[in-house]
Amino acid sequence: MRNPLLSLALIASLWGVSASAFEIEDRQWVGPENARALTVISTTDFDILAPLMESFLRNRPGVAVDYVVASSSELMKAIADEGQTFDVALSSAMDLQTKLANDGFTRPHQSSATALIPGWGEWRNHVFAFSQEPASMVVSATALTEAEMPRTRQALITLLREQPDRFRGRIGTYDVSLSGLGYLFATQDARTSETYWRLMELMGGLDLQLYCCSGAMIEQVADGEIFVAYNVLGSYARARADLADRIVVIDPEDYTHLMMRSAILLNDAAQPELAEAFVDHLITAAWSNPPAPEYPFRHPLGAPGPSESARRPIQLGPGLLVYQDREKRKRFLGEWVSALRQE
Amino acid sequence: MTRRAHVSGSIRRRLLLQLLGSAALLAAILFVTVLGFVRDVAEESHDSILFASATSIMDSIAVNAGEVSVDLPYAALSMLGNVSDDRVFYRVSRAGEVLTGYSDLPAGEATVRAGQPVFETLDYKGETIRMVTSSRRLSLNGAPTDIEVSVAQTQNGQAAILARLSRSALYLGIGFFVLSSALAIWSAQSSVRPLKSLAQAVSRRGPKDLRPVSRPVPSEMAPLVSSLNTFIDRLGVSLTRSEDFIAEAAHRVRTPLATVRTQAEITLRRVEKEENRGSLREMIRAIDETSRASGQLLDHAMVSFRTDSLERVDIDLAELARELVERLRPVADLKDIDLHFANSGTPRMSGDAILIQNAVRNILDNAIKYSPPERQVHIRVSGDGAQARVSIEDEAGGFGTTDTHALTERFVRGENTQGVVGSGLGLTIAREVAEAHGGTLTIETSKSGAGACVTLCFPSH
Numbered sequence A: 001m002r003n004p005l006l007s008l009a010l011i012a013s014l015w016g017v018s019a020s021a022f023e024i025e026d027r028q029w030v031g032p033e034n035a036r037a038l039t040v041i042s043t044t045d046f047d048i049l050a051p052l053m054e055s056f057l058r059n060r061p062g063v064a065v066d067y068v069v070a071s072s073s074e075l076m077k078a079i080a081d082e083g084q085t086f087d088v089a090l091s092s093a094m095d096l097q098t099k100l101a102n103d104g105f106t107r108p109h110q111s112s113a114t115a116l117i118p119g120w121g122e123w124r125n126h127v128f129a130f131s132q133e134p135a136s137m138v139v140s141a142t143a144l145t146e147a148e149m150p151r152t153r154q155a156l157i158t159l160l161r162e163q164p165d166r167f168r169g170r171i172g173t174y175d176v177s178l179s180g181l182g183y184l185f186a187t188q189d190a191r192t193s194e195t196y197w198r199l200m201e202l203m204g205g206l207d208l209q210l211y212c213c214s215g216a217m218i219e220q221v222a223d224g225e226i227f228v229a230y231n232v233l234g235s236y237a238r239a240r241a242d243l244a245d246r247i248v249v250i251d252p253e254d255y256t257h258l259m260m261r262s263a264i265l266l267n268d269a270a271q272p273e274l275a276e277a278f279v280d281h282l283i284t285a286a287w288s289n290p291p292a293p294e295y296p297f298r299h300p301l302g303a304p305g306p307s308e309s310a311r312r313p314i315q316l317g318p319g320l321l322v323y324q325d326r327e328k329r330k331r332f333l334g335e336w337v338s339a340l341r342q343e
Numbered sequence B: 001m002t003r004r005a006h007v008s009g010s011i012r013r014r015l016l017l018q019l020l021g022s023a024a025l026l027a028a029i030l031f032v033t034v035l036g037f038v039r040d041v042a043e044e045s046h047d048s049i050l051f052a053s054a055t056s057i058m059d060s061i062a063v064n065a066g067e068v069s070v071d072l073p074y075a076a077l078s079m080l081g082n083v084s085d086d087r088v089f090y091r092v093s094r095a096g097e098v099l100t101g102y103s104d105l106p107a108g109e110a111t112v113r114a115g116q117p118v119f120e121t122l123d124y125k126g127e128t129i130r131m132v133t134s135s136r137r138l139s140l141n142g143a144p145t146d147i148e149v150s151v152a153q154t155q156n157g158q159a160a161i162l163a164r165l166s167r168s169a170l171y172l173g174i175g176f177f178v179l180s181s182a183l184a185i186w187s188a189q190s191s192v193r194p195l196k197s198l199a200q201a202v203s204r205r206g207p208k209d210l211r212p213v214s215r216p217v218p219s220e221m222a223p224l225v226s227s228l229n230t231f232i233d234r235l236g237v238s239l240t241r242s243e244d245f246i247a248e249a250a251h252r253v254r255t256p257l258a259t260v261r262t263q264a265e266i267t268l269r270r271v272e273k274e275e276n277r278g279s280l281r282e283m284i285r286a287i288d289e290t291s292r293a294s295g296q297l298l299d300h301a302m303v304s305f306r307t308d309s310l311e312r313v314d315i316d317l318a319e320l321a322r323e324l325v326e327r328l329r330p331v332a333d334l335k336d337i338d339l340h341f342a343n344s345g346t347p348r349m350s351g352d353a354i355l356i357q358n359a360v361r362n363i364l365d366n367a368i369k370y371s372p373p374e375r376q377v378h379i380r381v382s383g384d385g386a387q388a389r390v391s392i393e394d395e396a397g398g399f400g401t402t403d404t405h406a407l408t409e410r411f412v413r414g415e416n417t418q419g420v421v422g423s424g425l426g427l428t429i430a431r432e433v434a435e436a437h438g439g440t441l442t443i444e445t446s447k448s449g450a451g452a453c454v455t456l457c458f459p460s461h
Ligand SMILES: Nc1ncnc2c1ncn2[C@@H]1O[C@H](COP(=O)(O)OP(=O)(O)OP(=O)(O)O)[C@@H](O)[C@H]1O
Pocket: B292, B296, B362, B366, B367, B370, B394, B396, B397, B398, B399, B407, B408, B412, B413, B414, B415, B416, B417, B421, B422, B423, B424, B425, B426, B427, B428, B452
């Protein structure tokens, strides 16, 4: 019964407002019109979470979900800078979620559902993870032979060094200055290994294409526009069954970062109880064993993909605040840009 | 007759209360001390982590191309996350100008000097935070400039840890109290035990046992025991003295009485007038009573004296009884009473022969004295190795409604004593002798119902 009810007037008015405010990518209304609405701001595409929202609304007549999609940095801007009121924020940018929780924009929550989450999956009852997804490489299945598939970063470096002309303009990654998730992946990469800077320098020399989001990169690879996309959400790529024969999703064997998509309950929520129920619903769907059938991601614990030793789960905690430091961010972006510019 | 003591308080209870009180006090002190200690340690370790974090931030500050740059190390904040899930705030400033971090973080009261970090507990964003501020001097374009780094963390995790440790400290205190209470009860019990056992030993004593207390006692009880011994001593002396006095008195009365009686009998023979003879007979009877009484008093005094320090010899109870029967047979013959002696077994025992003789004689004497003429008296001696027994059964009509127990008290006589000379001491003597030897005196109606059956029973050893 996927029947999102969209109010054109609403969208119009919203676009009007957002001209000066944070940028909305998509806005969907699930449930009856004029119903009591739970407002959710999220970085996750509507289609992915729609089944979960529908199952949430199934036993709640008179309740609707107002689902706003924004990039993680716009989400941060909306809440931290503009003081927009939402009930729940869902984001893949763990550092931003942590910063919101640390800086007092969230409220704690404890329930039988949150008890399902292991210690590493939540932070001080404020940040609740509901998925664990790898930062993968997406490679064109047509452009590269099986033997050429880069299983590690070193292999990718070697490949690019050996055939620079073949890959010039054919590699892509996140624009870390635009995408919160891209920034998270990049900073964690930089923290983990020097290889990252070498890779960036090399890619910078090969006319690296920059993207806002994983979806765009995946499609570009599938279309053969680019051959290799680095630091793409593996979960999104694997979810695209329609592209399965054109792309290969690789979780690098040297190390693969695992990001946790998380939910936070915001202060000044208009529907605090509904918000808690929704977050509990998400958590229960994610952390039950087995997870709910409508749960769109792989089960966080049993997630196959990167081998055990290559898994680098990004940990929730104050460490994530470091790269959100103004100076640190400026410095990192500066280094990143200069690495890309290098010949 | 035992008199109730006037009780005020209890040593054991007082001791117990004092011990419990001090245990509770010590437990409370222990709890507070441990709690304070734990709190200090927790605070110190929290402070040292905050300081380590501030130091690592400080170390990342450098002057680059005439500008102060801060390169926040990842570990500086992530190390705080390892301790607890608390909110973390920091600020780097130069001469009051915030370089990075939370600019609204409150400034501490104290002035910070280089190398001397300042720890403060403050309020920020509605929560209590612990903040360290340290300072360092850098050279910027040749001029000195002071850099201040503050790192702060909320204290929820700290509070949770403290709550847990407080609980442990509480359990420790309670455990200490329970354990010392158990020890207190035990020591209160054991410290009054010597008192109890002395009391028991004294109250277990026979009525005639006036030996001094010789069991070892704790030094605190030595004064009590020695005054008790002195008291017993004095009691013994005064008892002996009064018994001596009675014996002496009886003895002194007896001899002149014998003279008086002889004279009265002689006079009786001479006097012819019937009313004078009557009063003379009355007189003789009174003299007999008095003489019997003084004789029995003397015997009783002798019994009391000899039972105090019993000298035991081997006695054949059968032989002893037979001799007595023979000695009293002439008396019985006067009333045509037949004495039947029977012995079964070997009734051997150890004891004071004179006392036993006295006891048996008094019983046999009663049997003869209270029997009407021409009756039978059976003297049966028996022994089975464990006990030696002599029982004397008569046909004197028994005790009627008299309480046989009371008859063994001094000077108590029954209802059947009309015209029978006696003092009421015979059965008293018999009972005291029996008890002094660890035996019993039983007074019953005989099986036939015709008379009494009085039995003396002694342990053989
Ligand atoms: N065999 C007996 N038959 C009946 N009554 C007895 C018998 N023996 C004792 N009595 C009763 O018990 C009382 C106490 O006896 P006990 O021998 O102590 O005193 P007593 O015979 O009166 O005086 P004495 O000191 O001269 O013996 C007696 O007065 C008598 O009434």
